[in-house]
Amino acid sequence: MKSKSLIPNKRPDENSNKRPDEKLIDRTKGFLDKEEGLRLYQITLEVSSLGPCLEIGSYCGKSTLYLGAACRENNSTLFAVDHHSGSEEQQPGEGYFDPETYDIRQGRMDTYPLFRKALIDGGLEDTVVPILAKSEVAARHWATPLSLVFIDGGHTFKAAYTDYNSWVGHIAPGGYLLIHDIFKNSEEGGQAPHYIYKLAAASGLFQVLPMTKTLGVLKRRPCGEFPDDLPVI
Numbered sequence: 082m083k084s085k086s087l088i089p090n091k092r093p094d095e096n097s098n099k100r101p102d103e104k105l106i107d108r109t110k111g112f113l114d115k116e117e118g119l120r121l122y123q124i125t126l127e128v129s130s131l132g133p134c135l136e137i138g139s140y141c142g143k144s145t146l147y148l149g150a151a152c153r154e155n156n157s158t159l160f161a162v163d164h165h166s167g168s169e170e171q172q173p174g175e176g177y178f179d180p181e182t183y184d185i186r187q188g189r190m191d192t193y194p195l196f197r198k199a200l201i202d203g204g205l206e207d208t209v210v211p212i213l214a215k216s217e218v219a220a221r222h223w224a225t226p227l228s229l230v231f232i233d234g235g236h237t238f239k240a241a242y243t244d245y246n247s248w249v250g251h252i253a254p255g256g257y258l259l260i261h262d263i264f265k266n267s268e269e270g271g272q273a274p275h276y277i278y279k280l281a282a283a284s285g286l287f288q289v290l291p292m293t294k295t296l297g298v299l300k301r302r303p304c305g306e307f308p309d310d311l312p313v314i
């Protein structure tokens with residue numbers, strides 16, 4: 082009798098090439114523009130060999146697929162923090178509610194199953210560590226320097242400030258702080274991400290780099306580097 086093959090089915094990560102999988106990203110639900118995603122990818126590729134990266138707000142995995150693909154190229158790690166119960170504007174009855182993210186058994190939103198599928202399809206299970214928790218809970222005992230922090234969680238002032246306050250101190254010198262959904266004008270969108278962007282810029286710790294659409298890019302000055310406007314005695 083012919084024996085059954087012991088060779089397992091190919092896992093998705095054996096098939097995927099190393100670049101971000103554009104087709105998978107296109108069919109993944111989310112709130113990230115392609116140009117912004119590619120900037121995330123390029124910066125992560127540049128910096129993630131310095132240490133692990135962390136995102137706050139993964140939703141169904143769109144941003145994770147860009148960040149994760151770059152971490153995978155550098156054998157780095159991406160911590161992906163999200164409680165997966167959705168932000169205020171994603172709840173039933175709100176403007177960004179998607180019925181497919183609602184779990185009838187739990188009686189609430191749950192984006193984790195879709196997020197997990199994106200990780201599997203993207204071949205990122207050996208690169209991305211999902212942290213199913215509120216940002217402030219995940220940060221409570223955090224002690225690892227990070228090469229990059231991407232903030233795309235709750236968009237109230239309290240939520241954005243909490244994310245900033247919880248994680249900014251963990252960015253290593255030479256690392257990046259990236260903030261999504263920055264609208265300089267309140268008619269275009271909520272002002273909380275812009276508020277924390279301005280806090281970071283005013284701290285003197287970051288070099289403010291050109292934005293890509295609504296993506297703010299700040300680079301933590303390496304030790305021994307100074308702002309151009311540092312007073313000279």
Ligand SMILES: C[S@@+](CC[C@H](N)C(=O)[O-])C[C@H]1O[C@@H](n2cnc3c(N)ncnc32)[C@H](O)[C@@H]1O
Pocket residue numbers: 110111112113137138139140141142143144145162163164165166167168192214215216217233234235240
């Ligand atoms: C705008 S979506 C993120 C979009 C995602 N980055 C993308 O590329 O599509 C915001 C996410 O932040 C999560 N979130 C909101 N407040 C949070 C908190 N305090 N801690 C952890 N996650 C939070 C929500 O569950 C939601 O999935």
